[in-house]
Amino acid sequence: MADLLDLRALPSIDQMLNAPDAAPLLERHGRAVVTEQLRSLLAEIRQAVRDGGGALPQIDDVFASLLCRLDYRSRSNLRPLFNLTGTVLHTNLGRALLAEEAIAAAVDAMREAAALELDLDTGKRGERDSHLRMLLCELTGAEDATVVNNNAAAVLIALATVGEGREAIVSRGELIEIGGAFRMPDIMKRAGVRLVEVGTTNRTHPRDYRKAIGPDTALILKVHTSNYRIEGFTAEVPGAELAVIAREAGVVLLNDLGSGTLVDLSRYGLAREPTVREAVADGADLVTFSGDKLLGGPQAGFIVGRRDLIAEINRNPLKRALRLDKIRIAALASTLKLYRDPDRLAARLPTLRMLTRREGEIRAQAERLRPQLARLLEKHGFTVEICACRSQVGSGALPVDTLPSAGLRILGERGTNLERLAAALRALARPVIGRLGDGALILDLRCLADEAGFLESLSQVSGHGLA
Numbered sequence: 001m002a003d004l005l006d007l008r009a010l011p012s013i014d015q016m017l018n019a020p021d022a023a024p025l026l027e028r029h030g031r032a033v034v035t036e037q038l039r040s041l042l043a044e045i046r047q048a049v050r051d052g053g054g055a056l057p058q059i060d061d062v063f064a065s066l067l068c069r070l071d072y073r074s075r076s077n078l079r080p081l082f083n084l085t086g087t088v089l090h091t092n093l094g095r096a097l098l099a100e101e102a103i104a105a106a107v108d109a110m111r112e113a114a115a116l117e118l119d120l121d122t123g124k125r126g127e128r129d130s131h132l133r134m135l136l137c138e139l140t141g142a143e144d145a146t147v148v149n150n151n152a153a154a155v156l157i158a159l160a161t162v163g164e165g166r167e168a169i170v171s172r173g174e175l176i177e178i179g180g181a182f183r184m185p186d187i188m189k190r191a192g193v194r195l196v197e198v199g200t201t202n203r204t205h206p207r208d209y210r211k212a213i214g215p216d217t218a219l220i221l222k223v224h225t226s227n228y229r230i231e232g233f234t235a236e237v238p239g240a241e242l243a244v245i246a247r248e249a250g251v252v253l254l255n256d257l258g259s260g261t262l263v264d265l266s267r268y269g270l271a272r273e274p275t276v277r278e279a280v281a282d283g284a285d286l287v288t289f290s291g292d293k294l295l296g297g298p299q300a301g302f303i304v305g306r307r308d309l310i311a312e313i314n315r316n317p318l319k320r321a322l323r324l325d326k327i328r329i330a331a332l333a334s335t336l337k338l339y340r341d342p343d344r345l346a347a348r349l350p351t352l353r354m355l356t357r358r359e360g361e362i363r364a365q366a367e368r369l370r371p372q373l374a375r376l377l378e379k380h381g382f383t384v385e386i387c388a389c390r391s392q393v394g395s396g397a398l399p400v401d402t403l404p405s406a407g408l409r410i411l412g413e414r415g416t417n418l419e420r421l422a423a424a425l426r427a428l429a430r431p432v433i434g435r436l437g438d439g440a441l442i443l444d445l446r447c448l449a450d451e452a453g454f455l456e457s458l459s460q461v462s463g464h465g466l467a
């Protein structure tokens, strides 16, 4: 074949599609897409030649450009990446990574029919929540449980069911915004509940709640201040005391735990968070918490508590709009089952595994990786050092308790642009996401498991023109 393309002699689309080089592309991307991309590529080449754009490309180069285009177009923005931000539960990066058991269950549920709403014992219609209900009761000590799309939805439907057209009392210290459009006062409005604020930003007392209770009061809402902490001269009313106040007045106590956790995290060397079981035992009528924060499962919101109230929530038409699909139910059930064996939880649940990694182990990993990373980046004018850093739990859980960690600090020489490096790392086939700050790009290695894959990914940084 004459290698040099001549404008008039440019092969036809058909000729190119029949060339041996096209076979793997057709196999991977399908004829329709390859044809469309080839047509536009050839049109661009013709235009460039007509505009005096220099030499005609070799046919091999045409196939190489075509391959690049096809791969780029077929690549997903949801492709796996390396989360080296130091935030373990990063909302923008999808929060919890699921346990292998949960992944396998989700895959089975996707591939095969399952008895989602069929009772296999009686052959009668079943309940989709039944797969989780018993597990949640077992793990929290609650009478009953239900599950919805996320914790924001759990709070919304609980408020709307218990308090629509009536009042909910909330401490001024707990009127949270958790990011995005989730602000407690707005959610209350949407739920049709009138907000009655009590106390002050830093101090709220039992008498503040007592004085605010009136004939229109439906509930007291307690909100875990997940993503901030008020320190100093402060007072809040503990759940157990609020439960007494609510019971005396005949109103409901709803406790939104936010992340919530099913185990005492201090057992794994982490800071203590109130567990769901404790909130239930303290007398809350309803407790809400998330599936994909500390719990380490897929996105979901749980409501556990009094049987009569859970039944009412299940009858609310909103429930149908907020319900879960079989894939998530399968993954959640498998995740929850791991909690039956707390001894092996840190090994099996990726969230807990990453949160409990020891600083020394992460530092050893940094020492292993530094020379290789330095070799890859030095030619672009960057230096790489080992650094101590602090990881965060993320998603508003344990906001003040950072975890000692280690990482690689990348510094630019003579004005080398770190933002360009960060952009090049984001553009990789498997992106690497670090944290820019203090004139450096920091890669916190707490969440890095696949070292070989990481180096392989970084070895492709070259072609990106960083100089």
Ligand SMILES: *Cc1c(COP(=O)(O)O)cnc(C)c1O
Pocket: 150, 151, 152, 153, 155, 176, 178, 182, 223, 224, 225, 226, 227, 256, 257, 258, 259, 289, 290, 291, 292, 300, 301, 395, 396
């Ligand atoms: C995170 C959080 C929510 C919302 O939970 P999602 O699962 O993100 O919907 C609600 N309340 C509190 C206190 C939270 O921390």
